[in-house]
Amino acid sequence: MLRMWRHHRALQRVxxxxxxxxxxxxxxxxxxxxxxxxxxxxxxxxxxxxxxxVRHWQNQSSGQVKAHLYLDGRxxxxxxxxxxxxxxxxxxxxxxxxxxxxxxxxxxxxxxxHRLVPDPDSxxxxxxxxxxxxxxxxxxxxxxxxxxxxISLALLICQLAxxxxxxxxxAQRFGAFTSPVDxxxxxxxxxxxxxxxxxxxxxxxxxYNWLLDGGAG
Numbered sequence: 565m566l567r568m569w570r571h572h573r574a575l576q577r578v579x580x581x582x583x584x585x586x587x588x589x590x591x592x593x594x595x596x597x598x599x600x601x602x603x604x605x606x607x608x609x610x611x612x613x614x615x616x617x618v619r620h621w622q623n624q625s626s627g628q629v630k631a632h633l634y635l636d637g638r639x640x641x642x643x644x645x646x647x648x649x650x651x652x653x654x655x656x657x658x659x660x661x662x663x664x665x666x667x668x669x670x671x672x673x674x675x676x677x678h679r680l681v682p683d684p685d686s687x688x689x690x691x692x693x694x695x696x697x698x699x700x701x702x703x704x705x706x707x708x709x710x711x712x713x714x715i716s717l718a719l720l721i722c723q724l725a726x727x728x729x730x731x732x733x734x735a736q737r738f739g740a741f742t743s744p745v746d747x748x749x750x751x752x753x754x755x756x757x758x759x760x761x762x763x764x765x766x767x768x769x770x771x772y773n774w775l776l777d778g779g780a781g
Contacts, residue, residue, distance in 0.1 A: 574648035581639030586615055594687040598665050600680035604652045620660055631658045664767030691768035709762035713776040716759035
């Protein structure tokens, strides 16, 4: 029920586009722009190309990041994130985390989901190329990102438990907890930076877990 309500609210946020042309992706936009494509075939056999353009990190602190939907190279619609765009045969759902896109999928009327294809020049597209060209290396990088986030989460839980149990009423009821790991400040900062980097790498693959990646944010 809650998901359906959010879906309906997102549909209501969609505004018509102004018909402007889609600008090509530039290499220097890799850190703040995501561009993905969806190719669909109409009943008459004609192919339609949708593009979703998101300038993330732009006004993100104010919650005003928008996704722009282009139809055959022209702006067709726009919406504040999270966005749900009606398209041929279904909808395109777009959501982002603190580190980039966490969802950009075409959901058919039958419920099937398909991830949109990133522009080859984008950071997401280059990561996808690495996965195709060097699958073994790609898997190792993905595994390392997960391990870094798991370690970071475990340390965070231990540190929070130690702080909470130092409160006198809590300590009297449950006992005080002392973290078995006492790291210097510089190492805590390094682990935090590593966790942020790992979440960014996962965002390039549209991988998101509320516990791992949410904790890193």
